[in-house]
Amino acid sequence: MRINTSRDGFLHPLASGITPQTVYEERRDLIKLMAGGVAGAAMASWASRVALAQGATTRPGKLAALAGAKSGVSGAVTMEKLTEYKDVTSYNNFYEFGTDKADPAQNAHTLVTSPWTVEVEGLVKKPARYTLEDLLKLSAQEERIYRLRCVEGWSMVIPWVGYSLRELIRKVEPLGNAKYVEFVSQADPKTMPFVGSRVLDWPYVEGLRLDEAMHPLTLLSFGMYGEVLPKQNGAPVRLVVPWKYGFKSGKSLVKIRFTEKQPATAWNKAAANEYGFYSNVNPEVDHPRWSQATERRIGEDGLFAKKRKTLMFNGYEAQVGQLYAGMDLKKLI
Amino acid sequence: MLAAQRARALMLHGAVKPVLFGMLLLPFFWLLYATLTNQLGANPAEALIRASGDWTLRALCLVLALTPLRVLTATPALGRLRRMSGLFVYFYAVLHLLSYSGFDMGFELADIAKDIAKRPFILVGFSAFVLLTLLAATSFNRAIRWLGGKRWQGLHRLVYVVSGLAMLHFFWMRAAKHNYAEVLVYAAILASLLGWRVIRFVKQRRSR
Numbered sequence: 001m002r003i004n005t006s007r008d009g010f011l012h013p014l015a016s017g018i019t020p021q022t023v024y025e026e027r028r029d030l031i032k033l034m035a036g037g038v039a040g041a042a043m044a045s046w047a048s049r050v051a052l053a054q055g056a057t058t059r060p061g062k063l064a065a066l067a068g069a070k071s072g073v074s075g076a077v078t079m080e081k082l083t084e085y086k087d088v089t090s091y092n093n094f095y096e097f098g099t100d101k102a103d104p105a106q107n108a109h110t111l112v113t114s115p116w117t118v119e120v121e122g123l124v125k126k127p128a129r130y131t132l133e134d135l136l137k138l139s140a141q142e143e144r145i146y147r148l149r150c151v152e153g154w155s156m157v158i159p160w161v162g163y164s165l166r167e168l169i170r171k172v173e174p175l176g177n178a179k180y181v182e183f184v185s186q187a188d189p190k191t192m193p194f195v196g197s198r199v200l201d202w203p204y205v206e207g208l209r210l211d212e213a214m215h216p217l218t219l220l221s222f223g224m225y226g227e228v229l230p231k232q233n234g235a236p237v238r239l240v241v242p243w244k245y246g247f248k249s250g251k252s253l254v255k256i257r258f259t260e261k262q263p264a265t266a267w268n269k270a271a272a273n274e275y276g277f278y279s280n281v282n283p284e285v286d287h288p289r290w291s292q293a294t295e296r297r298i299g300e301d302g303l304f305a306k307k308r309k310t311l312m313f314n315g316y317e318a319q320v321g322q323l324y325a326g327m328d329l330k331k332l333i
Numbered sequence: 334m335l336a337a338q339r340a341r342a343l344m345l346h347g348a349v350k351p352v353l354f355g356m357l358l359l360p361f362f363w364l365l366y367a368t369l370t371n372q373l374g375a376n377p378a379e380a381l382i383r384a385s386g387d388w389t390l391r392a393l394c395l396v397l398a399l400t401p402l403r404v405l406t407a408t409p410a411l412g413r414l415r416r417m418s419g420l421f422v423y424f425y426a427v428l429h430l431l432s433y434s435g436f437d438m439g440f441e442l443a444d445i446a447k448d449i450a451k452r453p454f455i456l457v458g459f460s461a462f463v464l465l466t467l468l469a470a471t472s473f474n475r476a477i478r479w480l481g482g483k484r485w486q487g488l489h490r491l492v493y494v495v496s497g498l499a500m501l502h503f504f505w506m507r508a509a510k511h512n513y514a515e516v517l518v519y520a521a522i523l524a525s526l527l528g529w530r531v532i533r534f535v536k537q538r539r540s541r
Binding site for chain 1: 368375436439451510
């Protein structure tokens with residue numbers, strides 16, 4: 001007798017066993033309706049949790065839809081209140097478009113995201129040049145609700161859409177001597193007005209140790225809030241590493257390179273004493289110029305509310321702590 | 334020539350002071366309005382801390398520009414505006430310190446004390462504030478009489494030290510992002526205002 005488990009995927013031997021889409025969608029509507037409070041306050045909170053768990057983030061309706069199924073990766077879906085789309089898209093650090101956090105929302109419209117290719121090169125068996133379309137269908141899109149902690153002391157909760165970077169890494173088969181992965185962002189002075197400014201070396205380069213890059217929480221992201229990424233948030237494809245400070249997650253990626261030596265990363269080159277290669281969120285290691293013990297959750301805490309405590313590894317210690325076993329995290333920042 | 338005389342006469346008008354007072358309050362009322370109507374963007378606390386700092390620096394530029402303007406345009410009436418403008422520097426500095434202490438530090442005195450000791454740019458900003466407090470506290474007529482004109486003037490030259498500290502505070506804050514464009518603008522303004530005083534001082538000594 002054949003025993004089907006969830007590992008076999010979504011098997012339906014008989015077409016009649018598949019719920020018709022219209023019925024399926026009605027069920028969703030019902031849940032959403034309940035979330036709206038029709039079924040009473042108690043049921044509404046249950047329903048909104050179900051709606052959230054299903055990846056049914058309300059679409060802002062600004063860009064093309066990009067749906068993701070609920071992620072099964074441990075720690076990938078926080079139940080915290082989402083930051084408003086308006087705030088996530090108007091308060092950005094994306095220095096290619098200016099150093100003020102209001103700049104990217106104003107300037108990023110010039111970025112050309114199609115056609116887009118990502119070169120995967122270096123110490124891999126199968127180097128390749130992927131088009132965005134190839135990448136989009138390389139693995140199933142998932143919705144992941146991550147906390148984002150900026151090194152500047154603020155945080156957000158964002159529903160990203162994408163898949164674990166390791167799906168891509170497995171396809172290209174890293175060689176035995178590949179120890180690091182370097183992520184290179186687009187640097188086109190014609191469409192990115194601040195490329196060439198002396199703030200940083202261009203292109204923006206970030207990097208991870210191979211085991212960090214292979215961690216299931218490390219996300220290759222194409223969208224957020226059920227839609228494709230807005231340009232100011234790193235369209236069309238970016239990295240999201242939720243347990244590290246935000247600047248470790250490169251935006252608008254054009255190159256992923258496997259290396260033996262630790263990559264020279266943008267902020268580390270600009271100020272090595274302030275921004276280490278690892279840059280894991282750590283409330284006990286202060287930035288030389290400010291404390292990292294607390295953070296301000298954007299849009300949520302009132303003006304006079306106390307800032308919230310920052311969590312070790314941004315609250316992902318259970319998932320990623322073992323990556324750093326035996327390392328002195330006070331020294332290797 | 335007639336136009337210049339008219340301008341000088343206009344500066345003597347009784348309404349000049351109240352009008353300037355109202356203008357210098359405008360940033361405060363705008364910030365209050367923007368806070369209440371939620372127009373300060375995603376991080377209103379940060380916006381308030383920065384805006385109050387910016388306005389402190391702008392008021393400082395204004396107060397330091399009054400004497401060069403008075404001498405260069407031979408308009409003695411401008412001298413009347415110094416005390417009020419100087420107190421506005423202090424007003425915005427107080428707002429700046431309050432926003433930092435409240436929004437960033439939750440009014441935890443122990444945390445603030447630790448922060449001042451730990452972060453050089455906070456220490457520099459706080460020192461500037463302490464000096465400004467000294468100047469504001471001795472800004473009324475009786476303080477001038479009590480200290481004696483010479484000593485009072487010597488004390489109030491501390492405003493030059495304050496402008497140096499304020500620039501260092503601003504420079505350090507922006508150094509993180511290697512973003513010096515605005516810093517250079519303020520530095521150029523303050524340097525020319527202070528430089529003018531140095532040149533005048535040297536010339537006066539030579540002519541003596």
